[in-house]
Amino acid sequence: MAIKDWPEGEGPRDKLLVKGAAHLSDAELLAVLLRNGLSGLNAVDLARSLIQEFGGLRSLLCAPMHQVCRLPGVGPVKYAQLQAAAELARRVAQENLQRGQVLTNPDLTRDYLMRQLADRSYEVFAILLLDSQHRVIQFVELFRGTIDSASVYPREVVSLVLEKKAAAVIVCHNHPSGIAEPSQADRRITERLKNALATIDVSLLDHMVVGDREIVSFAERGWIN
Numbered sequence: 001m002a003i004k005d006w007p008e009g010e011g012p013r014d015k016l017l018v019k020g021a022a023h024l025s026d027a028e029l030l031a032v033l034l035r036n037g038l039s040g041l042n043a044v045d046l047a048r049s050l051i052q053e054f055g056g057l058r059s060l061l062c063a064p065m066h067q068v069c070r071l072p073g074v075g076p077v078k079y080a081q082l083q084a085a086a087e088l089a090r091r092v093a094q095e096n097l098q099r100g101q102v103l104t105n106p107d108l109t110r111d112y113l114m115r116q117l118a119d120r121s122y123e124v125f126a127i128l129l130l131d132s133q134h135r136v137i138q139f140v141e142l143f144r145g146t147i148d149s150a151s152v153y154p155r156e157v158v159s160l161v162l163e164k165k166a167a168a169v170i171v172c173h174n175h176p177s178g179i180a181e182p183s184q185a186d187r188r189i190t191e192r193l194k195n196a197l198a199t200i201d202v203s204l205l206d207h208m209v210v211g212d213r214e215i216v217s218f219a220e221r222g223w224i225n
Contacts, residue, residue, distance in 0.1 A: 003031075003042045012044060026057055033081050038073035046073045058212075061086040062119045090115050094139075109170070110208070110215050112139075117174035117210040125152055125173040127160065130205070132167040152189050154196035161202050169197065172208040180211025182218070190218055 003011045009018060012028035021029065030047035031037075037046040053071060054060040060068070065079050093115040109128070116139070117124055124144050129137040140160060143152055161169060171193060173186075186209060194204045206219040218224045 003044065026051055030057065030060075030082075033085055034074075034078055035081075041073060050074070058119065062121075106217075113172050113208055113210055113215060117172065118212060120174050121176055123173060123176060125171070127157060128170040128172065129161065129164045129166040130168040130170070131165075134168060134205075137164050137166055152193070154192050157193055158196050158200060161197065162200065166202060168203040168205050170206045170208065171204065172210060174210040178212035180209045180214045180216045182207075182209045182216055187218075187223065190224065194224065 009015065012024055012031045015028065016024055016032060024032070027044050027047040030051065031043035034043045034047055037043045041049070050060055050068075050071065051057060054063055061082055065076065068074055068079050068082070069076060093112045113128075117126065122144055124141050126139060126141045128139050131137055142156065142160070145151065157169075157171075171190070175181075186207070190204070190207045193207075197204050204224060206217055206224060208218070209216045
């Protein structure tokens with residue numbers, strides 16, 4: 001049945017306006033973005049089929065255009081709408097962790113890093129630069145590719161810290177496999193960075209490893225003293 005034939009107030013757009021976006025299911029929210037379905041399949045049904053095809057919203061929004069647009073009812077316009085929504089979410093997270101904000105909420109940091117790194121199909125090693133009051137100076141992606149003890153150069157990290165006049169840092173990287181459990185190589189990198197930063201009296205507060213649905217904190221595990 002077409003959504004326009006549903007009882008008044010039951011359509012996803014009407015429900016959003018009356019009750020708020022939080023009351024909508026994943027499929028209903030996606031249907032609002034898609035706007036319409038195709039012959040014999042309304043927007044909500046199309047949204048459900050897309051979520052089922054990709055195994056969830058995150059996988060759908062991270063999928064390349066050729067994979068999404070091969071499905072009936074989804075062309076470049078709908079793909080562009082989905083990508084715009086995903087990018088808006090990332091930018092909101094970035095504003096929440098803007099320059100000058102004091103990092104007093106670990107959940108805010110986790111949310112920001114998850115949005116920045118969890119969707120990458122390749123490894124990214126990044127650094128969150130903080131001042132002496134633990135206010136954010138800048139988030140910088142340093143290295144891409146296979147992150148191991150040979151590909152992360154403490155000298156470059158130290159150089160950036162000095163350039164930005166940071167007093168403390170949080171380093172982070174993602175595991176494209178989706179498994180956030182740190183490797184022995186991750187622990188070796190962390191120790192090298194901690195020692196290098198200590199030579200310029202800068203504190204390494206944490207190393208966070210980002211997976212699909214979780215972040216592992218070295219500090220919480222007692223691996224950074």
